[in-house]
Amino acid sequence: xxxxxxxxxxxxxxxxxxxxxxxxxxxxxxxxxxxxxxxxxxxxxxxxxxxxxxxxxxxxxxxxxxxxxxxxxxxxxxxxxxxxxxxxxxxxxxxxxxxxxxxxxxxxxxxxxxxxxxxxxxxxxxxxxxxxxxxxxxxxxxxxxxxxxxxxxxxxxxxxxxxxxxxxxxxxxxxxxxxxxxxxxxxxxxxxxxxxxxxxxxxxxxxxxxxxxxxxxxxxxxxxxxxxxxxxxxxxxxxxxxxxxxxxxxx
Amino acid sequence: xxxxxxxxxxxxxxxxxxxxxxxxxxxxxxxxxxxxxxxxxxxxxxxxxxxxxxxxxxxxxxxxxxxxxxxxxxxxxxxxxxxxxxxxxxxxxxxxxxxxxxxxxxxxxxxxxxxxxxxxxxxxxxxxxxxxxxxxxxxxxxxxxxxxxxxxxxxxxxxxxxxxxxxxxxxxxxxxxxxxxxxxxxxxxxxxxxxxxxxxxxxxxxxxxxxxxxxxxxxxxxxxxxxxxxxxx
Numbered sequence: 343x344x345x346x347x348x349x350x351x352x353x354x355x356x357x358x359x360x361x362x363x364x365x366x367x368x369x370x371x372x373x374x375x376x377x378x379x380x381x382x383x384x385x386x387x388x389x390x391x392x393x394x395x396x397x398x399x400x401x402x403x404x405x406x407x408x409x410x411x412x413x414x415x416x417x418x419x420x421x422x423x424x425x426x427x428x429x430x431x432x433x434x435x436x437x438x439x440x441x442x443x444x445x446x447x448x449x450x451x452x453x454x455x456x457x458x459x460x461x462x463x464x465x466x467x468x469x470x471x472x473x474x475x476x477x478x479x480x481x482x483x484x485x486x487x488x489x490x491x492x493x494x495x496x497x498x499x500x501x502x503x504x505x506x507x508x509x510x511x512x513x514x515x516x517x518x519x520x521x522x523x524x525x526x527x528x529x530x531x532x533x534x535x536x537x538x539x540x541x542x543x544x545x546x547x548x549x550x551x552x553x554x555x556x557x558x559x560x561x562x563x564x565x566x567x568x569x570x571x572x573x574x575x576x577x578x579x580x581x582x583x584x585x586x587x588x589x590x591x592x593x
Numbered sequence: 594x595x596x597x598x599x600x601x602x603x604x605x606x607x608x609x610x611x612x613x614x615x616x617x618x619x620x621x622x623x624x625x626x627x628x629x630x631x632x633x634x635x636x637x638x639x640x641x642x643x644x645x646x647x648x649x650x651x652x653x654x655x656x657x658x659x660x661x662x663x664x665x666x667x668x669x670x671x672x673x674x675x676x677x678x679x680x681x682x683x684x685x686x687x688x689x690x691x692x693x694x695x696x697x698x699x700x701x702x703x704x705x706x707x708x709x710x711x712x713x714x715x716x717x718x719x720x721x722x723x724x725x726x727x728x729x730x731x732x733x734x735x736x737x738x739x740x741x742x743x744x745x746x747x748x749x750x751x752x753x754x755x756x757x758x759x760x761x762x763x764x765x766x767x768x769x770x771x772x773x774x775x776x777x778x779x780x781x782x783x784x785x786x787x788x789x790x791x792x793x794x795x796x797x798x799x800x801x802x803x804x805x806x807x808x809x810x811x812x813x814x815x816x817x818x819x820x821x822x823x824x825x826x
Contacts (some may be wrong), residue, residue, distance in 0.1 A: 424819070472776070479773035486769055490760050499823040500756045503816055504770060507752055514777075 354579045356430055357570045359561045367563060371556035378549030386546045392499035398456045404554040406449035409477060410512055412442035412558065416484070417509045420502030431499025433573055435505065436476055436488050437565035441558060443481035450474060470526040474512060480508040494573050608693045609701045616705035619678075626674055634667040638721045649726040656725035657786035660735065664714050665746065665775050669768055671710040672750040675702060676758045676821070685758075686825050695818035703751050703814070711743035733744050734789035734799075738782035741802045748806075748813040749774045755820035778805060 347430035350356050382400035390394035423431035453471065454464045465471065484501045495543045519526055574580050603611075620627060641659045642652055679685040689699050718739055719732060727735070753771035757763030785798035 472780075476773050476776055481770075483773065486766055487756065489757070490763075490766055493826075496759075496823055496826060500820065503752070503820050503823065504756060507774065507816055557759045 351428060351430060353430060353433075353570050353574050353577070354512060358491050358565055360567050360570075364560065367556055367560040371553055374549050374553030374556060378546055378551075378553045381546035382550055386543050386544040387540075391452075395456065395459050398452050400550045402449060402452040402456060403547070404551045405445045405452060406474070408444035408554055408558055409442055409449050409474070410515060411555075412438050412445060412562075413477065413481070413505075413508070413512060416442060417505050417512075423498060424502055424506075427551075429495065429498070429573075430570070432495065432502065433569040434562070434566050435502060435570050436494075436498060437562050439481055439484045439488060439501070441561050441565065443478060443485060445558070446474065446478040446481055450478065468526055470515065473515040473518050476511055477515060480504075480511060484508075510588055603693065605694070605703070606696050608697050611690075612698055612701035613705050616702055617708065620705065620709045627709050627713065630667040630671040630710050631717060632672065633670055634663050634714060634717065635721065637663040637666060638725070642725065644725070653726040653728050653790075656727050657731070657735065657790075658721060659725060659781040659792075660718055660743060661722060661738075661742075661779050662784050664718070664739065664743065665779060667714060668710060668743065668746040668750060669771060671706070672754045672767065672771070673764065675706050675751055675754045677754075680758045680825070685729040685821065689825060695821070697813045699814045699817045699821070702729075703747050706751070707744050711747055714743060715739045728790040730788040730792055731786045734786045736794055738785050738798060738802060741799065741806050742778045742782050745778050745802070745805050745809050746775060748809040751817045752813055752820060755817045755824060758821070759824035759826070760784070778802065781805075 350359060353444065379400070381399055386397070386400075388394050417437045419431040419435040419438065422428050450471070453474075457466070458464050484504055487501040487504055488497045491500060571580055571583075638659055641655070645651060645655070645750050676685055679688070689695060691698075715736065719737060722732060722735060750771050753774070756770060757767045760766065781798045781801045785795040785802070788795040788798065
């Protein structure tokens, strides 16, 4: 497995690999998201209690799970970089942080917009909402730390330590609805057990969810490529790449 | 046989007490460093009755939150001193180069920081609680949560300082990094005090703060050590 993996430790190989993934990812993300969103917003049956306003669920739940998923990915990258001194992992963690922050903000905003008609309030200080807000602060701290250091290697290491300290928040968010008596409802979707929603509501959700995962991967790949370029800007391969690109645009 | 004490044969205990004594001596020679956070704590707490109004009922309702938020801010203000002067005069690098485990050195420095800032906060807190018409049943809870909670503030704060000590304008960044990590302590401490005010048992919240204390006591020094290695490079 290591033999198969080790060429990707080279920034150039990883850069081109991420570049080859882009068209596939964008095509698949567009396909899944367009099917999922049209199905969810236009054809899925309305909820018997919440009516049509439940449809924000198809944006809220993927954004919330991805906000945690991206943090987990960032933590794995930070751990990899710390233990195996694998510098590209820092670049990928730096690429993930703003994407995760945006998805956390989307989850909070859609949650507020959904909470207003359903709970009668935009915001309530319950455990799930508060811990998600802390997750947003952690993301912002990691981003601030990444930009505070001149040296990108140091920045990656420092932000990695903060990321790993903040991992403690993930189980708190995940289980907050079970540990505390909260206004936020429990989990509706579980992949292995029986989901507590009907199939004609569940299928569009799965399309949306996979579509958002692909979209996130796509954005992270684009950001990862630019991180790799900016970290290796003095390497010959980046210089030849840039000069050939420039020559192509001048034509 | 009486071997001379070199850095190589010092026991962990003597390393710990050496660093602790050194930090306490330095702090005692800069008394304003000890007094200023306390003054800040007192002034922040006195601002609330002036801003909100002197009604005893309102004040006693929000007193736990005021005292704890002021304690968080006072700790945050004092954190800067934890590594900054040692970093600027180079003694921090010498400590990291010494053959002793970083865990012990860092733990000693954090304990010294808590004795200098946390302990005076705990001593002054009941006095401020009187000013805020604190509920009489909840003094015990206030003292217990401060006793268990302020070490957590020093331990978690040390991670933030260690990460930012090498940065020129680290002050604002420090608060951005550290305050989110303080939120759980704040939530459970004020909830314990509120529960005590109702005359209910608050051992559950206290147990969670104790768990935070022991968790950060065992894990935070490792993170601080790693962060110091990054910052001193």
